[in-house]
Amino acid sequence: MSVAWLFPGQGSQSVGMAGEWLRSSRCAREALDEAADVLGFDLAGLMDQGPEAELADTYNQQPALLAASVAILRAAYEQLPEPSFVAGHSLGEYSALVAAGSIGYPDALRLVRERGRLMREAGQRQPGRMAAILGLDDSAVEAVCAATPGVEVANYNAPGQVVISGTVAGVDAAVESLTALGAKRCVVLPITIAAHSALMAQAAEAFATVVDRVAPMDAAIPVVANLSGKPIRDAAEIRAELKGQLTGSVRWTDSVLALADAGVTDFYEIGSGRVLCGLVKRVLRERAGPAPRLHPMETPPA
Template structure:
């Protein structure tokens, strides 16, 4: 079975999507529509901006979403997913690609999500760290033992768990996890503690927008981050999408479930190769490929 996966924040690069814009009329039309919806020329920042421009949350999230979704729309003839999933922000790309959300509504929600997350980060300075080389249960136990907000945020693959929380909580966790044998406990250069209780103000803000947006039944099951299970019911998809901001991304569990349900070929659509790498670490035997430019 064919599974398509969509990347999240961190996969961006300068020049992303430019070949699509220049060589495909539908892509150009959608990019221009995006400039209009966002109220600034995101295409200028994507094609000719600096790494710093692209790192701004209000730019990064819509840019990755646009690259992924417009790619899926330009390969429509060969795009026949039997299941889809996206990592964090990528879940919105997956929902649009599978027809659960319109392009316009998906972009508006992603833009609102980015702004709401930015605001939450400014309210409470916080960060994330990648923990490599320990069992998930050890990381979970250490997070629980700390008298600060610090939680598992991204279950990326076996032996790689990203934690999220206050600066003090993350520092303390990194120290203890290093003592317990972590190969690496590396603080990430991110704006704040994504997928943690510190994103509650953003979750509350986004909930209203999601509830007021029309969702359709997708063409195939969408495996959602919150519990790694497949969904086609629009109301359940909405509820899971709202919970996603403060809950961990269960990527390892998602891929295991997709494999158990018959996935034997994963295609990553959008910038970078991060998800292909993670999937290979979850199951070396599975076939993976990436599409990041016009075919």
């Protein structure tokens, strides 16, 4: 058995997330106490009681999702098999880097809080749009994005499931073209932040200086990187990954394939929800051999 730990990103939050772990585990509660000390507010209360709109604000959502993943990881640590790899989807990469020993938890909290602030300001300065495109080949979506000013592929989540991002006009025009091409569904996401696009360039430039101050260390466990879909461990590569992530595409399909090619059989999703388990199943469903074993950890095992 070869194991990968996976960590979810934005969109997986919900009021009450990690609640069962927090009620049953002192280690989990201590992770939230530590977050409150670092951030200066009651993050656990927001996670447990909301309001939902405040939790969904990227400025709060990013540290909340990181804290939920770290709380679950600490609570379940002795039950979890040792991983050969870790990976995180977008924001989840910070949780993966904490798990891999590259970034300390307090530094990661500060990083994602600042990341959220800069992304929120970018969305206020120039509102953008994101849309999920279902049922078309990646190449068809890429061609439409290349022909449409102001839009690009943000997330390659699974075959036939990608997310585009960019200006409101660009995404709307691309959605119209992709619908005409035969997309099964085009779902405009209820956000004004065009993550993983050129609209984040100013935020990325400011964030780069924050990353340099933190100085990630070499990872003790290989981290499959969003930007390349390949394992990295070197501190300089990790620093470049974090700097490029705000404007670069999340290559989750390639990441899952790389894990499978490396012999990973068991995927543990450590955090809120079970979206990543679903994506792993979708990416690998046509692959020969045994089906992957999926282990969502959003609640304690029965």
